[in-house]
Amino acid sequence: xxxxxxxxxxxxxxxxxxxxxxxxxxxxxxxxxxxxxxxxxxxxxxxxxxxxxxxxxxxxxxxxxxxxxxx
Numbered sequence: 001x002x003x004x005x006x007x008x009x010x011x012x013x014x015x016x017x018x019x020x021x022x023x024x025x026x027x028x029x030x031x032x033x034x035x036x037x038x039x040x041x042x043x044x045x046x047x048x049x050x051x052x053x054x055x056x057x058x059x060x061x062x063x064x065x066x067x068x069x070x071x
Contacts, residue, residue, distance in 0.1 A: 002050045008068060014039065023051070023069040028058075037062040 009024055011017045014032035018025040028036040040063040043053045049071060056065035 002048075004048070005050055005068070005070060012039075020067070023067060026066045026068065028062075028064050033058075033062055040066045043068075 008026065009017060013029065014035040015026040015028055018027055026036070026040075040053070040055050043066065044055060051071055052069045054067040054069070055063045056067070058064040
């Protein structure tokens with residue numbers, strides 16, 4: 001597993017990590033929404049062959065979750 005995946009899986013003040021069968025889900029912390037939104041946008045913009053990102057909208061312009069699936 002790559003370094004970025006390891007860092008994401010380790011967690012952050014801006015999100016909690018929930019394991020899933022094949023990957024994990026990043027769940028935004030309510031008091032760090034802007035930071036989480038920026039992270040999800042950066043992950044989607046990053047071209048890589050390590051993982052896929054499936055963002056889940058908060059119903060507005062931000063995100064409440066991001067599913068991370070290793071490839």
